[in-house]
Amino acid sequence: MIRLDHLTKFFGAFIAVDDITLDLPAGEICVLLGPSGCGKTTTMKMINRLIQPSSGKVFIDGRDTSGINPIELRRSIGYVIQQVGLFPNKTIADNICIVPDLLGWDHKRSRARAKELLELVGMQPDLFLKRYPKELSGGQQQRVGVLRALAADPPVMLMDEPFGAIDPINREVIQDEFLKMQREIRKTIIFVSHDLDEAVKMADKIAIFRSGRLEQYASPDELLARPANAFIENFLGSDRALKRLRLVSVSDAMSTSFDSVKRDEPVVRAHDLMRASGLPAVLVVNPDGVADAVVTKDVANGASGSVADHAKPIGAAVSVNADLRNAVALMFGHDMPVLPCIDDAGRLKGVMTYRSIVRNLGGGDGV
Structure with missing residues (x-):
């Protein structure tokens, strides 16, 4: 033109x-x-x-x-x-x-x-x-x-x-x-x-x-x-x-293969999932598929009871339409090593981790 x-x-x-x-x-x-x-x-x-x-x-x-x-x-x-x-x-x-x-x-x-x-x-x-x-x-x-x-x-x-x-x-x-x-x-x-x-x-x-x-x-x-x-x-x-x-958009960079747990599941299951994935936290979803809490590996290690007994409200979530800069700002600002990536209805569509950020900058392997 x-x-x-x-x-x-x-x-x-x-x-x-x-x-x-x-x-x-x-x-x-x-x-x-x-x-x-x-x-x-x-x-x-x-x-x-x-x-x-x-x-x-x-x-x-x-x-x-x-x-x-x-x-x-x-x-x-x-x-x-x-x-x-x-x-x-x-x-x-x-x-x-x-x-x-x-x-x-x-x-x-x-x-x-x-x-x-x-x-x-x-x-x-x-x-x-x-x-x-x-x-x-x-x-x-x-x-x-x-x-x-x-x-x-x-x-x-x-x-x-x-x-x-x-x-x-x-x-x-x-x-x-x-x-x-x-x-x-x-x-x-x-x-x-x-x-x-x-x-x-x-x-x-x-x-x-x-x-x-x-x-x-x-x-x-x-x-x-x-x-x-x-x-x-x-x-x-x-x-x-x-x-x-x-x-890089969040939708392109997020991992769509991720673990989550429900509140009524045993916390030992959350710990097993984190041990297998190597991630320091796992998201807790409600029956509508909305991530509203998180369980960390430190809390789940050696714990008993249900996920609900040990879950903490999530600090933030990022839209799948946002860019990685916004995702990184939220992760650091709220100290969230696993960040939920959500659609316009708030449903969990993927997760962002520090490893996935590094992967999209051209180095290392990511989850």
Whole structure:
């Protein structure tokens, strides 16, 4: 969908972007990453010709953009910036509909589109369509900025640190909302960021720049597993193996072959199961298949009576839809060497153990 072919930009004698070539398939997100001044924003702005390339070509859906009128080109590409840039004297509906109005859309059609988009990000149209930007929080304004870029349904979007000015809690929420929306709309997106964690979370592909040159272009997992050179390795940090936890879902990493016991069973059975598996705990499930307690090996060793006499309530459980980073945080935060993995109804679908974490990071055997 987007192809950069030997794209280069000079500012006088300074080479800001040096012979960049990459291909981004339709429906994917490419995050441009690297130190300040490395050329990532300049590269992005050459795609919609806010900056004119010195040499090289940009192709969108096979079409050479140098032959397209710049105004027409920009109206066909969604553009989101960190500062949002909403018009303070226009309502939210009018802000979202800027490009459709410029393109001559029927008023009823464009406002229906604004309503549809607000619903997509959980903002009630009846509450927000007639408000003004000053009446919205920073996070809400940023959502509207994204919706404005989507209003005319462009196939391509450019996003320049779109969530950088949002506080960490709201940033996570907006990122999650955007990814959920992307799964439905499948836009082709170039996304500039300074945040490696954000890039790993958001990207299908990551392009790392240094001094105007493209150092590595790969999927997040490939990048973290096999950095191309010492610069990339240092840029990613010594904890890059831990960053890979975000890329593995609990459903893919959990063990679906596991032991559990019921409250009315003898505790010696729980101890025998733990001795056979080598695990330090076993989960206790109720008749509905929900894990609501745990028995540890230390407690069960030499004990008598039923499981119910020795079980303790579980401290936490993780959704099968979460990622391994969330699972690890829960395991450490609640001191749970065996973490129940549950579906939306709370039913036990698998377990996560320290060994299964290590296995999914590429070393050792797991349970």
